Amino acid sequence: MQERKPRQIARELALLSLSQLPTNPKKLTEEQLPKLVLAAVRTLRSEVQDTLDNAAGELQRSNDRLLTSETRASDLGTARNMLKEAVTYTQAAINKLGAAIEFPELIQLANQDKEVAHYAIAIVRTVNENQTLIDAEISQALIDWQVNRLAQIDRDILRIAVTEMRFMGLDPRMAINEAVELAKRYSETDGHRFINGVLRRVTEQKQPVKSS
Structure with a gap:
């Protein structure tokens, strides 16, 4: 597993924090911001436990199918099918455990x-203070689509990238690369390609804006 840098971890934490905000959030106070991030960490802890529980369930189903194939299979073909099912359950458990392994690093x-x-x-x-400007930039880069119709995870990844490149001084190429990596971890199968295309259009639109 490749070790991630602090700012990569911070982006994931920010992404999880943004997911907890209402659709039209009010301006957060300086006291609310750390609490929101802390809540995101707590959500991660819960996710780890849920993932481990699900993995345990998959392993139990695998074990059940193996036992059944040995004692109840009426013919070789049925036994083979049961074994295939057991392998599938085991693979699902391994995948869930692989995902759970990375979360403790992020939490720590x-x-x-x-x-x-x-x-x-x-x-x-x-993001909270400049959401209107950020969403306007994203909207201009969308083709026949609207920001409020995007999947929340994709919308928040785009917001983070635009925030970093427009307000926080991150090189646009780096912002795009980091957003694509976030999308590979959290978005749908082809989400990273969509994110990449939108952000490339964002960088072509205009020069960086300044926060008011």
Whole structure:
């Protein structure tokens, strides 16, 4: 597993934090921002437990199918099908465990590395304070679509990328690359291609704007 840098972890934390905001959020106070990020960390802990529980369930189903294939299969073909099902359940469990392994790293860094928390809070703050401008830029880059019709995860990934490149001084190419990586982890199968296309159009639109 490739080790991720603090700012990569911070982006994931910011993404999880933004997902907890209402559709039309009010301006957050400086006291609310850390609490929102803390809530995101708690959500991660719950996700880890749920993932492990699901993996345990898949393994139990695999074990049940193996036992059934040995004791109740009426012929070789039926036994083979049951074994295939057992392998499928086992693979599903392995995939879930693979996802769960990465979460503790994120939780630990979020709790112990000040840069992670500070950068995550800075992203959430900037998105919250400039959402109208950010969404306007995204809207201009969308073809026959509207920001409020995007899947929330894609919308928030786009917001984070535009925030970093327009307000936080991140090189646009780096912002796009980081957004694509986020999309590969959290969006649908082809979400990263969509994110890449929209952000490339954003960078072609105009020069960076300044926060009021």
